[in-house]
Amino acid sequence: MSGIKLFVGGLSWGTDDHSLREAFDPFGTVVEAKVITDRESGRSRGFGFVTFETNEGAREAIQKMNGADLDGRTLNVNEAHDRRSGGGVGGGGGGDRW
Numbered sequence: 001m002s003g004i005k006l007f008v009g010g011l012s013w014g015t016d017d018h019s020l021r022e023a024f025d026p027f028g029t030v031v032e033a034k035v036i037t038d039r040e041s042g043r044s045r046g047f048g049f050v051t052f053e054t055n056e057g058a059r060e061a062i063q064k065m066n067g068a069d070l071d072g073r074t075l076n077v078n079e080a081h082d083r084r085s086g087g088g089v090g091g092g093g094g095g096d097r098w
Contacts, residue, residue, distance in 0.1 A: 003031040003051040004058035007080040011035060012071035013044050023070050024050045028057020049080055 008020065021033035035048040052058040058079070066077040 003053050004055055005049050005051045005080040006058055006061060007047065007076075007078055008050055008065075009047045009076035010073050011044060011046050011048055011075070012073045013046070015044065015048075015071050015073075017048075019071065020048055020050060024052075024061050024065065027052070027061040027064065029053040030057075 006024075011020070015035055017033050017035050020035055021030050024030050024033060029052065031051040031053050033048065033050045036045045037043060038045055050061065052061065062077050062079070065075055068075050068077075
């Protein structure tokens with residue numbers, strides 16, 4: 001099982017993987033904590049992901065950390081959704097061929 005992944009937005013530029021993990025550790029076993037950084041500058045993009053081993057830990061973390069303060073910033077925490085799951089090319093329909 002890969003775990004339950006949470007999206008964490010509103011991160012301070014100073015928050016790193018270690019401090020993100022420490023903030024979420026009290027709610028259950030954290031499998032991974034990752035702050036997303038810009039490829040060119042290496043600077044935080046202001047969001048990250050925390051993966052919990054169990055649903056219970058993830059649910060508690062959402063309840064307690066959504067709206068909480070971390071490093072001077074208010075967090076936005078919710079269940080992450082896979083960006084690859086919706087798309088595809090086109091969209092059907094057609095009809096706009098003027």
